[in-house]
Amino acid sequence: MPPADLPTNQVHPAASIDPTLPLRADLLLDQPGAPWQPLARPLLAAVHATGHRIWLSGGASRDLASDVPLHEVNDLDLAGTVPAGRFTDITYQTMRATRMTEFRTTVTPGTLVCAVTPPWNNIRVIEYRGLSQGGFEFPLIGSRIAEDSRHRDFSFNTLLYDVLDHVVLDACGTGLVDLRAEKLRFAPRNESTDPATQAMILFRALKFAVRWHDRGPHDLAPLAAWLDGLPPDFFDPLTCDDWSGLRGAHRRSVTAPVDRQHEFADLLPEPGRSFLRTLIGRAS
Incomplete structure (x- = not known):
């Protein structure tokens, strides 16, 4: 039922x-x-x-x-x-x-x-x-x-x-x-204002985008609109433990070449681009 x-x-x-x-x-x-x-x-x-x-x-x-x-x-x-x-x-x-x-x-x-x-x-x-x-x-x-x-x-x-x-x-x-569209649509759902949660959503966007690179280009318009609502310095409050958790998650689940990761980061507006570039650098 x-x-x-x-x-x-x-x-x-x-x-x-x-x-x-x-x-x-x-x-x-x-x-x-x-x-x-x-x-x-x-x-x-x-x-x-x-x-x-x-x-x-x-x-x-x-x-x-x-x-x-x-x-x-x-x-x-x-x-x-x-x-x-x-x-x-x-x-x-x-x-x-x-x-x-x-x-x-x-x-x-x-x-x-x-x-x-x-x-x-x-x-x-x-x-x-x-x-x-x-x-x-x-x-x-x-x-x-x-x-x-x-x-x-x-x-x-x-x-x-x-x-x-x-x-x-x-x-x-x-x-x-959104899943079965010709262009996979990245539409965020979580409305949390917690910086650690927002950072994890962006990390997972990177993870899925590089994993499904062959399905690209993706529809990133909803993700860009979500980023537009974040403060420019949204990830400044992240603690050492937050960064440690993000680096660990990245190392466990993102195996794509660094160039491909940066390629995705560069498709995003700020502050998403800066955050992902920072994460990629810290995890590499």
Whole structure:
């Protein structure tokens, strides 16, 4: 059953987007050799058995809807209505039932993101975040899908995929269009005034742009309009810890040549250009 808080025109049968999409979603969950493969389906079933809802989100749903080869999906992002502590309990019980207790579960206090990591490294193979609730100085979940979409970075990352009903939930109403357009449209969603959040949105714009360089040129007009609303010195308040986190994220996920990174930075108006050039320099 589609969520009650989304209009019907924002709930799309997966097959109406791409007839192969339901099959691709099933293949993703059951992909042989994928580190999440023994756990994914039992975990989703266990969550649904409690009466909560859970969906593929973020990179997993975005990459499915944009025909990215399944072997390029490195982890499963999940979103749902389960509180973080309850999700961790369900995950642990599911890992016991599937004899995967060597895997580890963590909850990051600052974000309430739950993660599952394998014993052989610290790379998260499953990440779960409850639907975000804004307006508080501390992380809180328990909102509705439309509210949660206002805390994502870009419209193409607001998409949710229901693996039971095989429907795509376009929580902001433009995610599918922006993702599948001839020119990938970078439309920021997060309205936070926190400089660290704004800096992370710009970093992620760089990450996605260079990753999808072959899909370019991109539609950067919405991103430019968003930048126009930022103070010229918006990143001056960033702390040493903020810069350290940005450098670490950059080194983990941006492998494109530096020239290509600067090429993207130069497409942006200030203060985006100066910020990205600073980040690229510090991370190189």
